Amino acid sequence: MARFGRVIVKLSGEALLGDDRPISAESAGRIAGEIALAAGEGTQIGVVIGGGNILRGAHTASDGPERIRADHAGMLATVLNGLALARALEERGQRATVMSAVPCGPAAELYHHDAALQRLEAGHVVILTGGTGNPFFSTDTAAALRAAELGAEAILKATKVEGVYDSDPVSNPNATLYTTLTYEEVLRDRLGVMDMTAVSLARDRGLPIVVFSLFTAGSIARAARGEAVGTIVKEG
Numbered sequence: 654m655a656r657f658g659r660v661i662v663k664l665s666g667e668a669l670l671g672d673d674r675p676i677s678a679e680s681a682g683r684i685a686g687e688i689a690l691a692a693g694e695g696t697q698i699g700v701v702i703g704g705g706n707i708l709r710g711a712h713t714a715s716d717g718p719e720r721i722r723a724d725h726a727g728m729l730a731t732v733l734n735g736l737a738l739a740r741a742l743e744e745r746g747q748r749a750t751v752m753s754a755v756p757c758g759p760a761a762e763l764y765h766h767d768a769a770l771q772r773l774e775a776g777h778v779v780i781l782t783g784g785t786g787n788p789f790f791s792t793d794t795a796a797a798l799r800a801a802e803l804g805a806e807a808i809l810k811a812t813k814v815e816g817v818y819d820s821d822p823v824s825n826p827n828a829t830l831y832t833t834l835t836y837e838e839v840l841r842d843r844l845g846v847m848d849m850t851a852v853s854l855a856r857d858r859g860l861p862i863v864v865f866s867l868f869t870a871g872s873i874a875r876a877a878r879g880e881a882v883g884t885i886v887k888e889g
Contacts, residue, residue, distance in 0.1 A: 656695070658696065659696065659697040659699075659803065660696055660698055660806060660876075661781075661796050661808050662700045662873060663700075663793065663808060663811065664700060664811055664867070665812070666705040666706035666707060666730065666731065666734050667703070669684070669734055669737060675706040676733070676737045678741070681737045681741040682741045684738065685747070686745060687870070688778055688873060689745045690874045691873045691876075693747070694877065696877040697773040698877075699779045699780075700738065700780045700781065701796040702738060703731060703792040704730025704734060706734065707730035707733060708723070720788065724789065728753075728782075729755070729757070729783075731792065732753050732755075735782035736760065739778075748777045751780045752764040752769055753782045754782070754786030755783040770804075785798055791850075791851070793848045794848060794850045796847070797854040797855050798854065800858070805860065807876075809863050809877065810846070810862060810863065810865075811865060811866070812864060812866060812867060815865065815869070815883055816864050817830070817831045817839075817844055817845075817864050817883075817884040818830055819831065830884065836853075836888065837856075839886055840852055846864055846886055852886070861885055863885050863886075864883050864884045864885075865883030866883065
């Protein structure tokens with residue numbers, strides 16, 4: 654598979670966790686180094702990051718007004734994570750821009766796809782925070798939406814494990830790693846690659862989803878090169 658020219662990297666907020674704090678400079682620096690490596694090889698990179706290390710809205714309130722408030726708080730948590738990641742990238746000489754789907758003053762630019770495209774084409778890593786800007790939608794869905802809007806060629810989902818397995822590899826050491834899956838298999842079997850809305854949108858846009866371990870050195874760059882890494886979800 655050829656190198657992807659533009660990708661969206663989906664990170665969980667938990668990737669930034671430290672031993673005793675929600676955002677670790679060491680964790681942010683390690684991830685920034687991985688992203689900068691891929692960007693330095695010529696791939697344009699947008700990053701969508703979650704906020705679960707600070708607050709997971711869906712787990713803090715039931716449906717209704719409290720859920721909506723909690724989801725908005727979760728959106729702001731992604732902005733904090735985005736700012737930390739941008740700083741770590743800039744410390745490594747990689748230009749970065751933080752954009753938010755929700756207005757947050759001088760902390761981040763308000764997201765607009767034309768402005769985001771300009772930054773990507775100028776060599777910035779664009780960190781896309783604030784989710785979709787709406788409650789009830791996950792950052793997985795935000796990643797698929799931004800990938801579609803910005804003409805990305807793939808979604809790279811960096812996780813804690815090497816890819817998608819037929820069972821939980823933590824509890825089952827004999828779990829089998831899938832190397833390829835179709836969108837329909839993921840939707841039918843509810844494999845948990847991303848939420849169902851995100852997978853459906855990726856399918857409709859023909860966007861491959863590459864799932865791999867963030868903790869394997871060089872994995873983002875390898876995925877961006879189109880190398881076989883983890884699990885790829887695409888048309889059958």
